[in-house]
Amino acid sequence: NAGVTQTPKFRILKIGQSMTLQCAQDMNHNYMYWYRQDPGMGLKLIYYSVGAGITDKGEVPNGYNVSRSTTEDFPLRLELAAPSQTSVYFCASRQGGTGPYEQYFGPGTRLTVT
Amino acid sequence: EDKVVQSPLSLVVHEGDTVTLNCSYEVTNFRSLLWYKQEKKAPTFLFMLTSSGIEKKSGRLSSILDKKELFSILNITATQTGDSAIYLCAVDQGAQKLVFGQGTRLTINP
DSSP: OOOEEEEOSEEEEOTTOOEEEEEEESSOOSEEEEEEEOTTOOEEEEEEEEETTEEEEOSOOTTEEEOOSSSSBOOEEEOSOOGGGOEEEEEEEEOOSSOOOOOEEOOOEEEEEO | OOEEEEEOSEEEEETTOOEEEEEEEEOSSOOEEEEEEESSSSEEEEEEEOSTTOOEEETTEEEEEETTTTEEEEEEOSOOGGGOEEEEEEEEOSSSOEEEOOOEEEEEEO
C-alpha cells in the first residue's frame, strides 16, 4: 500500500493565483482530512469528509474548497491565493466507524504565496 | 473553545537523558488522546490513550493519561539523537476531528 499520497511536494504561487492540492489514499478509508501547519504551530483542520459526496468545514476553511467524488481522492482547492495561506498542508485519512482510530498522514505539500 | 496545550514548547537535552513531555486539554467531548512524532515530514503515530492510568509503552517511549486532571505525559528514556523531532498531542473529540496542540520541539544533542 502506498498509504496517503500528496502532490505536489512544493509549490510557489503568486498572490491571486489558484491551485489544487491533490490527495489520494489506497486504504479504503472513509474519512479524509486536510490540515495546515504554520511554523512552530500544531495542525489546524481545514476541511474533512466522512465519505464520497460528503464534506464539512473544519476550524480554518476560509479561502479553501474541497470535493470528494470518490473514496480515494480528496483534493483541496485554493482560490485567489494570499500570503496568509503560506503553510505546509497535510492530508490524512482514517477508517470509518465510531472508533477511536488513528489518522494516517501524507508527506505534506509546502506552499509559499508571494 | 476546545484547546490542547503542550509544554514545554522546546526542549534541548543530551543523549541518554530522560525527558517528559506534557499535554493538557480542555474539550467538550473526549474520546481519546493521541501522540504523534513529526520529523521532517508527516506525523507518525505513537500512541492512542483512552483510559486513565493505563500506561502505553513502546521501547523507550511510554505515555499515560489522567482523565480527571485532563492531561497526558509522554516519557522518553535513554534518549538518542534519532528522538529529535516535534512531538504532537491531539485529542479526538469524536466528531471525526482531532484538535492538536502546538507541539514540543525536542532536540537531543550527542
